[in-house]
């Protein structure tokens with residue numbers, strides 16, 4: 001059974017099984033087999049491929065009525081004023097919202113009412129002790145796992161169940177797992193262009209050109225024909241990132257993309273970590289990629305334990321502990337927080353409310 005998968009541009013790829021096959025065709029057939037452990041078998045293939053990518057047209061936020069200026073009598077200024085005071089001004093910028101999310105595995109109650117919002121343009125870190133559910137919440141955001149209770153809203157619309165092209169619109173969600181998770185039997189070109197070869201009408205030479213451009217954006221040149229086994233760990237992570245940011249440039253509408261990174265710097269030496277942290281920044285819309293173009297990722301979320309990644313790659317932090325977000329704030333506020341849980345975690349002390 002695949003223990004890791006990557007959701008890239010809304011598509012799941014099997015990871016650790018790929019090395020057992022030696023052809024692109026085999027990888028394609030594994031693609032669907034591996035979805036079954038994730039309980040996605042009932043979805044047709046097209047639906048999985050297009051999950052999270054339904055057209056933005058006709059998009060209507062859950063609170064569209066409340067937000068409408070015609071909802072309230074404008075003469076009732078006190079009501080309008082009190083509403084404007086409680087409503088956050090940039091609600092329309094929210095791309096993903098987790099609202100009171102619960103998740104258990106058997107008797108283990110992992111998430112117990114997790115709520116937060118990811119806004120357009122944000123770079124957010126999720127931190128917290130081991131086993132507290134950070135990867136679990138990423139998978140729930142990506143649509144790989146369904147919450148037991150609570151809601152995930154994608155651009156204001158509640159997502160029902162797992163990824164499905166009919167229910168989610170206007171947002172691509174990419175999940176980049178800790179291991180680079182490449183198809184070992186495919187070349188770098190085939191890995192990076194996998195979705196486009198499989199699901200777009202783009203001609204092969206156009207995909208190949210796009211692959212080369214995307215690899216250049218993450219600082220890789222001349223590796224298209226190599227196999228993953230011929231790359232260093234850091235290069236593999238770059239290839240995985242290229243695979244998650246490539247998209248069909250012939251489409252009329254390109255939805256914003258949120259990238260979810262699960263421990264992207266785990267296992268890397270400090271310098272290699274810095275390279276990856278800068279890469280994460282560079283593909284973000286506020287950054288600049290390796291060829292000097294502005295990045296295209298609208299927002300990203302990084303689960304990490306690494307102090308350097310917290311400091312270098314994210315602006316805002318969510319601290320998850322005992323199934324809830326117990327603290328959130330800007331990265332620079334983290335080390336000076338008075339919250340005893342945060343203080344203990346930041347100092348690595350054995351004394352404090354966190355027990356191992």
Ligand SMILES: Nc1ncnc2c1ncn2[C@@H]1O[C@H](COP(=O)(O)OP(=O)(O)OP(=O)(O)O)[C@@H](O)[C@H]1O
Nearest residue numbers: 105106108110128129130131132133134135136137
């Ligand atoms: N599919 C699953 N089935 C059973 N238990 C699971 C499953 N997925 C996660 N868990 C359990 O849920 C808990 C939270 O796991 P998760 O990987 O989300 O934690 P985490 O905060 O990311 O941990 P770490 O920082 O160590 O990576 C763990 O105890 C884990 O064993």
